[in-house]
Amino acid sequence: MNIKRQYSLPNCRLLLEGLAAEVVADSDLTRPIVSMVFHVECSFAGREQRLSGGKALLENLAQAVSAYAQEFLSGVRHPMPVKPDGEAVQLIRSESRDLHHLRCYPKPADGEAIAPIQIDLTTVQLFDLVEAIDQFFADTRTLPELTLQLAPASRRYRQADVPVVQRSAPFLVGAGSLAIAALAIFLVPVPGPIEAPERRLGETASQTENATSEDDDDDESTPESEASESDAPPSGPALSAAELADVIAGAQQIVDPTELDFIQRYTRRQLEDTWQDRAEVSQDLIYRVSVGRDGAILAYEPVEGTSAVVDDQTPLPELVFQPTQDAPPEAIAEFKVVFTDNGVLQINPWAGYQGTPTLGPEIDDPETLAALGEALAETLSERWQANPDLLSEELVYRVGVTEAGAIADYDPQNAATFELDSETPLPELLTPEAAGIGDETVVPQEPLGQFEVVLRKDGSVEVTPFQ
Amino acid sequence: MNLSASVSPDSNPPSHPQPLILDALPDPTPVPAECSPRIQQRLDLILLAIEALELGGSEYMLATARELDLNSVIDNRVTLWRLRCTNPWRRSYTRNSLTIRQAKALAIIASYRARQLTILIRQLLLAKQQVQEKGLPIEQHFRLSEYLERFRAHFRSRMNLRRAKVAFYLSHEPELNTLALELLGQLLFCTGTAGMQRFWISLFDGEVA
Numbered sequence: 227m228n229i230k231r232q233y234s235l236p237n238c239r240l241l242l243e244g245l246a247a248e249v250v251a252d253s254d255l256t257r258p259i260v261s262m263v264f265h266v267e268c269s270f271a272g273r274e275q276r277l278s279g280g281k282a283l284l285e286n287l288a289q290a291v292s293a294y295a296q297e298f299l300s301g302v303r304h305p306m307p308v309k310p311d312g313e314a315v316q317l318i319r320s321e322s323r324d325l326h327h328l329r330c331y332p333k334p335a336d337g338e339a340i341a342p343i344q345i346d347l348t349t350v351q352l353f354d355l356v357e358a359i360d361q362f363f364a365d366t367r368t369l370p371e372l373t374l375q376l377a378p379a380s381r382r383y384r385q386a387d388v389p390v391v392q393r394s395a396p397f398l399v400g401a402g403s404l405a406i407a408a409l410a411i412f413l414v415p416v417p418g419p420i421e422a423p424e425r426r427l428g429e430t431a432s433q434t435e436n437a438t439s440e441d442d443d444d445d446e447s448t449p450e451s452e453a454s455e456s457d458a459p460p461s462g463p464a465l466s467a468a469e470l471a472d473v474i475a476g477a478q479q480i481v482d483p484t485e486l487d488f489i490q491r492y493t494r495r496q497l498e499d500t501w502q503d504r505a506e507v508s509q510d511l512i513y514r515v516s517v518g519r520d521g522a523i524l525a526y527e528p529v530e531g532t533s534a535v536v537d538d539q540t541p542l543p544e545l546v547f548q549p550t551q552d553a554p555p556e557a558i559a560e561f562k563v564v565f566t567d568n569g570v571l572q573i574n575p576w577a578g579y580q581g582t583p584t585l586g587p588e589i590d591d592p593e594t595l596a597a598l599g600e601a602l603a604e605t606l607s608e609r610w611q612a613n614p615d616l617l618s619e620e621l622v623y624r625v626g627v628t629e630a631g632a633i634a635d636y637d638p639q640n641a642a643t644f645e646l647d648s649e650t651p652l653p654e655l656l657t658p659e660a661a662g663i664g665d666e667t668v669v670p671q672e673p674l675g676q677f678e679v680v681l682r683k684d685g686s687v688e689v690t691p692f693q
Numbered sequence: 694m695n696l697s698a699s700v701s702p703d704s705n706p707p708s709h710p711q712p713l714i715l716d717a718l719p720d721p722t723p724v725p726a727e728c729s730p731r732i733q734q735r736l737d738l739i740l741l742a743i744e745a746l747e748l749g750g751s752e753y754m755l756a757t758a759r760e761l762d763l764n765s766v767i768d769n770r771v772t773l774w775r776l777r778c779t780n781p782w783r784r785s786y787t788r789n790s791l792t793i794r795q796a797k798a799l800a801i802i803a804s805y806r807a808r809q810l811t812i813l814i815r816q817l818l819l820a821k822q823q824v825q826e827k828g829l830p831i832e833q834h835f836r837l838s839e840y841l842e843r844f845r846a847h848f849r850s851r852m853n854l855r856r857a858k859v860a861f862y863l864s865h866e867p868e869l870n871t872l873a874l875e876l877l878g879q880l881l882f883c884t885g886t887a888g889m890q891r892f893w894i895s896l897f898d899g900e901v902a
Binding site: 295296298299300301302304324348349350353356357360361363364374376377378379380381383499500502522543544546547548649653 | 719721726729730731781788790815818819821822825855856857858860878879881882885886887890891892894895896897898899900901902
């Protein structure tokens with residue numbers, strides 16, 4: 227029995243013709259299952275051009291459209307496996323970004339290639355096409371073996387940030403979704419770039435935008451009250467690249483080894499947390515990084531043959547804060563930071579240490595320390611669950627605790643621990659503000675009890691005074 | 694279909710009962726302990742776009758959380774605000790990370806709100822297309838210009854000007870408008886039959902091995 231199934235949206239209609247499986251007794255009540263499709267037609271409101279073909283077109287169309295929808299959402303390319311038979315379907319985002327070219331390469335007839343069909347879709351039309359496909363996937367009475375399968379794209383396909391100044395430069399990045407028929411493969415043009423909204427705009431350290439420093443007064447007030455100020459440009463005097471360089475050059479260098487050490491650890495943590503695509507780094511990237519007293523990265527400069535072009539492989543552009551003329555940094559710490567090609571972060575004071583860093587003010591009363599140590603062991607034991615897949619050795623940390631028992635500072639003591647930080651209860655328990663670490667300084671203002679904490683694979687926790 | 698599914702059951706069931714709606718979204722494999730700053734940023738921005746679409750947007754988000762039985766994840770306005778402050782662009786950025794469960798709850802709320810606003814979202818995107826085809830400035834359309842104005846106001850009042858990207862957006866209004874319009878497009882895709890799943894999985898694009 228021939229059956230038609232139609233998925234209609236305001237701008238798009240997907241029509242399938244096929245055969246039902248055997249007619250079941252209660253066919254009056256339930257829609258029969260279409261188990262074979264021999265004709266597929268996809269048409270758009272107000273367009274003469276349409277796609278038509280067999281089941282292979284349906285599969286290729288569904289796959290290309292589904293992958294492109296994901297690209298549209300995230301800006302990350304979804305590679306498509308090559309399907310050898312049937313019409314190839316491809317979607318390409320147009321340069322103007324507001325149109326989507328749907329291209330279909332018909333099967334060559336008698337060895338002669340047929341010109342591809344191209345239909346330009348607006349975003350709403352594209353969405354209706356995606357929705358028609360999703361309704362088909364969700365329909366369990368039509369080709370029930372075809373269902374929506376979604377999987378995130380690998381980080382291999384994530385593009386590095388492109389700095390604003392380079393945006394006009396040509397760069398070849400694949401973006402279209404491709405389901406390619408073997409014979410049509412040479413007809414396929416290079417897809418245009420798609421960029422994620424949040425990564426489309428990069429910036430460089432020398433950027434000269436206005437910036438003001440403002441208090442944290444984030445409120446969720448109503449739009450009316452905010453709308454009036456919406457068109458005012460950011461106020462406050464800008465620091466030009468040259469001014470910034472002057473300020474950095476003129477700023478007092480932080481030499482106190484303890485403060486330098488705390489800023490170094492704070493900076494390392496920021497960088498470790500934000501450095502995502504470590505595999506992209508193919509050679510050691512070396513920077514001179516200037517950091518303020520509050521731990522804000524103020525400027526960075528590639529050195530020792532490192533090219534500024536690769537800044538975006540590092541988390542530096544993401545992290546840099548712009549000082550203003552209102553509040554120029556009075557003192558800075560400078561570090562040599564190396565992002566190595568094997569994904570390791572190295573950071574050291576540019577001019578080395580003048581003296582031995584301490585851990586700031588310390589609690590030394592033995593009774594208080596004993597009590598704090600016990601409380602710390604208890605807190606950690608409750609929460610520590612070793613993941614045997616990740617843990618090959620024990621994790622050793624130095625942990626600084628306030629008199630009230632809050633974990634205000636910690637630092638990995640063995641190499642394994644940096645990457646496994648998030649496996650431990652420590653990040654969740656960390657409250658630096660309990661020791662006065664915050665907006666002004668990264669050095670604890672309250673005395674801390676210092677402990678060595680060993681987290682073991684068997685779930686046990688050992689806490690001893692830090693030597 | 695040749696795309697492989699990466700769906701696995703939740704390996705660490707939480708101690709309190711899991712809101713059923715969270716199961717509508719698959720866990721990425723391997724299940725990350727927490728979300729990346731990029732994911733947190735995308736979630737906060739899509740919610741910001743919703744707030745620019747409807748007055749009282751954050752109240753509707755809380756109401757939606759209650760309707761969907763997500764109280765155990767988002768119990769009040771402060772919690773919602775804290776979760777959103779995991780966006781590194783925020784003035785009140787906390788350096789905390791979202792758990793997968795919290796991220797799911799935000800993605801679900803965004804998608805449900807978007808679905809309620811389907812007609813408006815479609816109208817605005819059609820208007821944008823028409824205005825642009827005629828070569829007119831986008832401010833010509835009252836409703837669209839209202840959306841953009843509110844989005845910019847929200848962005849300005851909540852985001853940290855000392856972040857270079859935020860400063861860039863705030864001094865380049867057309868770029869900020871483009872961001873608002875891209876988010877509007879993303880919201881449209883959230884309204885579909887599988888919109889919620891599509892949006893959720895897309896958050897992990899470029900985040901997995």
